[in-house]
Amino acid sequence: MTVLQAVIEKNQQELNDRLQSSILNILSLMFGLGLLGVLLAHYTIKRIRRGIEFFSDHIQKSSARMNLINHDDVTYQEFDDLAKVFNEKTEKINTLLHQDDLTGLFNRRFVDAQLQALLSSPVSDQQSLALILFDIDHFKRINDEYGHLVGDDALCEIAKCIQSQTRKQDFVGRFGGEEILVALLDTSNDEAFALVERIRQ
CATH class of the missing domain: 3.30.70.270 (Reverse transcriptase/Diguanylate cyclase domain)
Incomplete structure:
Protein backbone atom coordinates (compact mmCIF):
# COMPACT_ATOMS: atom_id res chain seq x y z
CA MET A 1 0.00 0.00 0.00
CA THR A 2 1.35 3.36 -0.96
CA VAL A 3 1.56 6.36 1.30
CA LEU A 4 -1.12 8.07 -0.76
CA GLN A 5 -3.57 5.21 -0.24
CA ALA A 6 -2.88 5.22 3.50
CA VAL A 7 -3.60 8.98 3.69
CA ILE A 8 -6.82 8.52 1.66
CA GLU A 9 -8.03 5.68 3.89
CA LYS A 10 -7.20 7.69 6.99
CA ASN A 11 -9.14 10.69 5.65
CA GLN A 12 -12.07 8.43 4.70
CA GLN A 13 -12.12 6.96 8.19
CA GLU A 14 -12.09 10.45 9.72
CA LEU A 15 -14.94 11.52 7.39
CA ASN A 16 -16.93 8.40 8.32
CA ASP A 17 -16.36 9.09 12.02
CA ARG A 18 -17.44 12.72 11.59
CA LEU A 19 -20.49 11.69 9.55
CA GLN A 20 -21.54 9.16 12.17
CA SER A 21 -21.01 11.73 14.91
CA SER A 22 -23.05 14.31 12.95
CA ILE A 23 -25.84 11.78 12.35
CA LEU A 24 -25.90 10.94 16.08
CA ASN A 25 -25.97 14.64 16.97
CA ILE A 26 -28.81 15.28 14.49
CA LEU A 27 -30.77 12.28 15.81
CA SER A 28 -30.22 13.43 19.41
CA LEU A 29 -31.35 16.96 18.47
CA MET A 30 -34.42 15.64 16.64
CA PHE A 31 -35.29 13.42 19.61
CA GLY A 32 -34.87 16.39 21.99
CA LEU A 33 -36.99 18.65 19.77
CA GLY A 34 -39.62 15.93 19.43
CA LEU A 35 -39.73 15.47 23.19
CA LEU A 36 -39.97 19.23 23.67
CA GLY A 37 -42.78 19.36 21.08
CA VAL A 38 -44.68 16.61 22.92
CA LEU A 39 -44.28 18.43 26.24
CA LEU A 40 -45.40 21.76 24.71
CA ALA A 41 -48.38 20.08 23.05
CA HIS A 42 -49.31 18.43 26.35
CA TYR A 43 -49.03 21.79 28.19
CA THR A 44 -51.05 23.60 25.50
CA ILE A 45 -53.77 20.94 25.46
CA LYS A 46 -53.94 21.12 29.25
CA ARG A 47 -54.39 24.92 29.14
CA ILE A 48 -57.00 24.66 26.40
CA ARG A 49 -58.86 21.99 28.36
CA ARG A 50 -58.72 24.25 31.46
CA GLY A 51 -60.11 27.12 29.38
CA ILE A 52 -62.97 24.99 28.05
CA GLU A 53 -63.75 23.71 31.55
CA PHE A 54 -63.70 27.31 32.84
CA PHE A 55 -66.23 28.36 30.18
CA SER A 56 -68.38 25.28 30.74
CA ASP A 57 -68.41 25.83 34.51
CA HIS A 58 -69.13 29.55 34.13
CA ILE A 59 -71.99 28.96 31.69
CA GLN A 60 -73.57 26.42 34.05
CA LYS A 61 -73.32 28.85 36.99
CA SER A 62 -74.51 31.78 34.88
CA SER A 63 -77.68 29.96 33.91
CA ALA A 64 -78.83 30.83 37.42
CA ARG A 65 -77.01 34.12 38.17
CA MET A 66 -76.04 35.50 34.71
CA ASN A 67 -72.59 36.69 35.78
CA LEU A 68 -70.08 38.23 33.39
CA ILE A 69 -66.68 36.67 32.70
CA ASN A 70 -63.60 38.46 34.04
CA HIS A 71 -61.12 38.84 31.15
CA ASP A 72 -58.18 38.35 33.54
CA ASP A 73 -59.36 34.77 34.16
CA VAL A 74 -59.14 33.83 30.48
CA THR A 75 -56.11 32.42 28.63
CA TYR A 76 -55.53 32.69 24.86
CA GLN A 77 -56.89 35.40 22.58
CA GLU A 78 -59.55 33.08 21.17
CA PHE A 79 -61.00 32.51 24.64
CA ASP A 80 -60.85 36.25 25.32
CA ASP A 81 -62.84 36.89 22.11
CA LEU A 82 -65.32 34.22 23.18
CA ALA A 83 -65.59 35.86 26.62
CA LYS A 84 -66.42 39.24 25.00
CA VAL A 85 -69.24 37.69 22.96
CA PHE A 86 -70.48 35.79 26.03
CA ASN A 87 -70.49 38.99 28.14
CA GLU A 88 -72.36 40.96 25.45
CA LYS A 89 -75.06 38.29 25.22
CA THR A 90 -75.22 37.96 29.02
CA GLU A 91 -75.71 41.72 29.44
CA LYS A 92 -78.57 41.62 26.90
CA ILE A 93 -80.15 38.68 28.71
CA ASN A 94 -79.70 40.44 32.08
CA THR A 95 -81.40 43.52 30.66
CA LEU A 96 -84.32 41.45 29.38
CA LEU A 97 -84.60 39.55 32.66
CA HIS A 98 -84.23 42.50 35.04
CA GLN A 99 -85.49 45.59 33.25
CA ASP A 100 -89.02 46.90 32.98
CA ASP A 101 -89.83 47.40 29.28
CA LEU A 102 -91.67 50.68 29.73
CA THR A 103 -89.74 52.68 32.33
CA GLY A 104 -86.27 51.12 32.03
CA LEU A 105 -86.28 50.61 35.82
CA PHE A 106 -85.67 47.21 37.37
CA ASN A 107 -88.70 44.97 37.05
Whole structure:
Protein backbone atom coordinates (compact mmCIF):
# COMPACT_ATOMS: atom_id res chain seq x y z
CA MET A 1 0.00 0.00 0.00
CA THR A 2 1.35 3.36 -0.96
CA VAL A 3 1.56 6.36 1.30
CA LEU A 4 -1.12 8.07 -0.76
CA GLN A 5 -3.57 5.21 -0.24
CA ALA A 6 -2.88 5.22 3.50
CA VAL A 7 -3.60 8.98 3.69
CA ILE A 8 -6.82 8.52 1.66
CA GLU A 9 -8.03 5.68 3.89
CA LYS A 10 -7.20 7.69 6.99
CA ASN A 11 -9.14 10.69 5.65
CA GLN A 12 -12.07 8.43 4.70
CA GLN A 13 -12.12 6.96 8.19
CA GLU A 14 -12.09 10.45 9.72
CA LEU A 15 -14.94 11.52 7.39
CA ASN A 16 -16.93 8.40 8.32
CA ASP A 17 -16.36 9.09 12.02
CA ARG A 18 -17.44 12.72 11.59
CA LEU A 19 -20.49 11.69 9.55
CA GLN A 20 -21.54 9.16 12.17
CA SER A 21 -21.01 11.73 14.91
CA SER A 22 -23.05 14.31 12.95
CA ILE A 23 -25.84 11.78 12.35
CA LEU A 24 -25.90 10.94 16.08
CA ASN A 25 -25.97 14.64 16.97
CA ILE A 26 -28.81 15.28 14.49
CA LEU A 27 -30.77 12.28 15.81
CA SER A 28 -30.22 13.43 19.41
CA LEU A 29 -31.35 16.96 18.47
CA MET A 30 -34.42 15.64 16.64
CA PHE A 31 -35.29 13.42 19.61
CA GLY A 32 -34.87 16.39 21.99
CA LEU A 33 -36.99 18.65 19.77
CA GLY A 34 -39.62 15.93 19.43
CA LEU A 35 -39.73 15.47 23.19
CA LEU A 36 -39.97 19.23 23.67
CA GLY A 37 -42.78 19.36 21.08
CA VAL A 38 -44.68 16.61 22.92
CA LEU A 39 -44.28 18.43 26.24
CA LEU A 40 -45.40 21.76 24.71
CA ALA A 41 -48.38 20.08 23.05
CA HIS A 42 -49.31 18.43 26.35
CA TYR A 43 -49.03 21.79 28.19
CA THR A 44 -51.05 23.60 25.50
CA ILE A 45 -53.77 20.94 25.46
CA LYS A 46 -53.94 21.12 29.25
CA ARG A 47 -54.39 24.92 29.14
CA ILE A 48 -57.00 24.66 26.40
CA ARG A 49 -58.86 21.99 28.36
CA ARG A 50 -58.72 24.25 31.46
CA GLY A 51 -60.11 27.12 29.38
CA ILE A 52 -62.97 24.99 28.05
CA GLU A 53 -63.75 23.71 31.55
CA PHE A 54 -63.70 27.31 32.84
CA PHE A 55 -66.23 28.36 30.18
CA SER A 56 -68.38 25.28 30.74
CA ASP A 57 -68.41 25.83 34.51
CA HIS A 58 -69.13 29.55 34.13
CA ILE A 59 -71.99 28.96 31.69
CA GLN A 60 -73.57 26.42 34.05
CA LYS A 61 -73.32 28.85 36.99
CA SER A 62 -74.51 31.78 34.88
CA SER A 63 -77.68 29.96 33.91
CA ALA A 64 -78.83 30.83 37.42
CA ARG A 65 -77.01 34.12 38.17
CA MET A 66 -76.04 35.50 34.71
CA ASN A 67 -72.59 36.69 35.78
CA LEU A 68 -70.08 38.23 33.39
CA ILE A 69 -66.68 36.67 32.70
CA ASN A 70 -63.60 38.46 34.04
CA HIS A 71 -61.12 38.84 31.15
CA ASP A 72 -58.18 38.35 33.54
CA ASP A 73 -59.36 34.77 34.16
CA VAL A 74 -59.14 33.83 30.48
CA THR A 75 -56.11 32.42 28.63
CA TYR A 76 -55.53 32.69 24.86
CA GLN A 77 -56.89 35.40 22.58
CA GLU A 78 -59.55 33.08 21.17
CA PHE A 79 -61.00 32.51 24.64
CA ASP A 80 -60.85 36.25 25.32
CA ASP A 81 -62.84 36.89 22.11
CA LEU A 82 -65.32 34.22 23.18
CA ALA A 83 -65.59 35.86 26.62
CA LYS A 84 -66.42 39.24 25.00
CA VAL A 85 -69.24 37.69 22.96
CA PHE A 86 -70.48 35.79 26.03
CA ASN A 87 -70.49 38.99 28.14
CA GLU A 88 -72.36 40.96 25.45
CA LYS A 89 -75.06 38.29 25.22
CA THR A 90 -75.22 37.96 29.02
CA GLU A 91 -75.71 41.72 29.44
CA LYS A 92 -78.57 41.62 26.90
CA ILE A 93 -80.15 38.68 28.71
CA ASN A 94 -79.70 40.44 32.08
CA THR A 95 -81.40 43.52 30.66
CA LEU A 96 -84.32 41.45 29.38
CA LEU A 97 -84.60 39.55 32.66
CA HIS A 98 -84.23 42.50 35.04
CA GLN A 99 -85.49 45.59 33.25
CA ASP A 100 -89.02 46.90 32.98
CA ASP A 101 -89.83 47.40 29.28
CA LEU A 102 -91.67 50.68 29.73
CA THR A 103 -89.74 52.68 32.33
CA GLY A 104 -86.27 51.12 32.03
CA LEU A 105 -86.28 50.61 35.82
CA PHE A 106 -85.67 47.21 37.37
CA ASN A 107 -88.70 44.97 37.05
CA ARG A 108 -90.73 43.32 39.83
CA ARG A 109 -88.84 40.00 39.53
CA PHE A 110 -85.51 41.72 40.12
CA VAL A 111 -86.90 43.90 42.91
CA ASP A 112 -88.24 40.84 44.73
CA ALA A 113 -84.90 39.01 44.38
CA GLN A 114 -82.91 42.04 45.59
CA LEU A 115 -85.21 42.62 48.55
CA GLN A 116 -84.98 38.97 49.53
CA ALA A 117 -81.16 39.14 49.33
CA LEU A 118 -81.00 42.40 51.31
CA LEU A 119 -83.40 41.30 54.01
CA SER A 120 -81.85 37.86 54.45
CA SER A 121 -78.22 39.05 54.63
CA PRO A 122 -76.77 39.78 58.10
CA VAL A 123 -76.81 43.48 58.91
CA SER A 124 -74.25 45.14 61.19
CA ASP A 125 -75.05 47.98 63.58
CA GLN A 126 -73.53 50.49 61.19
CA GLN A 127 -75.67 49.46 58.19
CA SER A 128 -79.17 50.65 57.50
CA LEU A 129 -81.74 50.13 54.76
CA ALA A 130 -84.60 52.45 53.87
CA LEU A 131 -87.42 51.28 51.63
CA ILE A 132 -89.65 53.80 49.89
CA LEU A 133 -92.78 52.85 47.96
CA PHE A 134 -94.19 55.54 45.68
CA ASP A 135 -97.75 55.27 44.44
CA ILE A 136 -98.77 57.86 41.85
CA ASP A 137 -101.95 59.67 42.85
CA HIS A 138 -104.89 59.69 40.42
CA PHE A 139 -102.94 57.75 37.78
CA LYS A 140 -106.12 56.06 36.53
CA ARG A 141 -107.61 59.49 35.80
CA ILE A 142 -104.63 60.32 33.54
CA ASN A 143 -105.18 57.11 31.57
CA ASP A 144 -108.96 57.67 31.39
CA GLU A 145 -108.79 61.35 30.32
CA TYR A 146 -105.71 61.39 28.09
CA GLY A 147 -105.20 57.76 27.07
CA HIS A 148 -102.72 55.07 28.00
CA LEU A 149 -99.89 56.47 25.85
CA VAL A 150 -99.94 59.72 27.84
CA GLY A 151 -100.15 57.65 31.03
CA ASP A 152 -97.09 55.69 29.90
CA ASP A 153 -95.21 58.93 29.21
CA ALA A 154 -96.15 60.29 32.64
CA LEU A 155 -94.98 57.08 34.31
CA CYS A 156 -91.64 57.23 32.42
CA GLU A 157 -91.07 60.86 33.43
CA ILE A 158 -91.82 60.11 37.08
CA ALA A 159 -89.45 57.11 36.92
CA LYS A 160 -86.69 59.36 35.50
CA CYS A 161 -87.33 61.96 38.22
CA ILE A 162 -87.06 59.37 41.00
CA GLN A 163 -83.97 57.72 39.51
CA SER A 164 -82.20 61.07 39.06
CA GLN A 165 -82.43 61.69 42.82
CA THR A 166 -80.89 58.36 43.89
CA ARG A 167 -77.28 57.21 44.14
CA LYS A 168 -75.49 54.41 42.30
CA GLN A 169 -75.61 52.10 45.32
CA ASP A 170 -79.43 52.42 45.58
CA PHE A 171 -81.84 50.63 43.31
CA VAL A 172 -85.13 51.75 41.85
CA GLY A 173 -87.69 49.31 40.50
CA ARG A 174 -91.22 49.22 39.19
CA PHE A 175 -93.14 47.39 41.89
CA GLY A 176 -96.59 47.45 40.32
CA GLY A 177 -98.60 49.32 37.68
CA GLU A 178 -97.93 52.81 39.04
CA GLU A 179 -95.91 51.81 42.09
CA ILE A 180 -92.17 52.45 42.23
CA LEU A 181 -89.96 51.07 44.98
CA VAL A 182 -86.63 52.59 46.04
CA ALA A 183 -84.12 50.80 48.27
CA LEU A 184 -81.62 53.14 49.90
CA LEU A 185 -78.53 51.54 51.41
CA ASP A 186 -76.72 53.10 54.39
CA THR A 187 -79.31 55.87 54.69
CA SER A 188 -80.66 57.39 57.88
CA ASN A 189 -84.37 58.07 58.49
CA ASP A 190 -83.83 61.82 58.10
CA GLU A 191 -82.00 61.36 54.79
CA ALA A 192 -84.74 59.04 53.51
CA PHE A 193 -87.52 61.47 54.47
CA ALA A 194 -85.63 64.36 52.84
CA LEU A 195 -85.32 62.35 49.61
CA VAL A 196 -89.00 61.41 49.65
CA GLU A 197 -90.05 65.04 50.09
CA ARG A 198 -87.65 66.22 47.38
CA ILE A 199 -89.05 63.69 44.90
CA ARG A 200 -92.65 64.40 45.94
CA GLN A 201 -92.21 68.09 45.27
